[in-house]
Amino acid sequence: MEHLDYPDLDTWEDRKRWFEELEGERSQGGAARSLSEQACALMLDLQAVYCAGAWAATIILAATIVDSQLRYAPTEPALAEDLEWLRRARNQLVHENPKAPALTVEDQWTNRRSWERDARRAVGVAMAALYPDTGTDGRAKENRS
Secondary structure, three states: OOOOOOOOOOHHHHHHHHHHHHHHHOOOOOOOOOOOHHHHHHHHHHHHHHHHHHHHHHHHHHHHHHHHOOOOOOOOOOOOOOHHHHHHHHHHHHHOOOOOOOOOOHHHOOHHHHHHHHHHHHHHHHHHHHHHOOOOOOOOHHHHH
């Protein structure tokens, strides 16, 4: 079995810049009243797996961050749909359905763009849990289209 290549430096830097800009935008509204130390610490790993292009790991870790943070502070009701999506995506990855796996080896080669899109959404949900300020439409900033 062959393994995926690591991203080139320009790709890594583009991803890092996107992550840090999103966090900068989200944090302007202020952090949650009570923060989970573990959730904050895991954000460093989330950035690393995101920059590396480990999309499934990004989704799983983002969901873990949200779960850790939710023990300390409730999230905005407007995030309910995004939280449900993230939990469902995480559970499909962690609890495999042998008849219909959520991720296949073929996906790692042919569906990278789709997985990247989902990983970006997962990062946005994690940021929204830590920085709960929402825009005027009530949706998490990252998830508006």
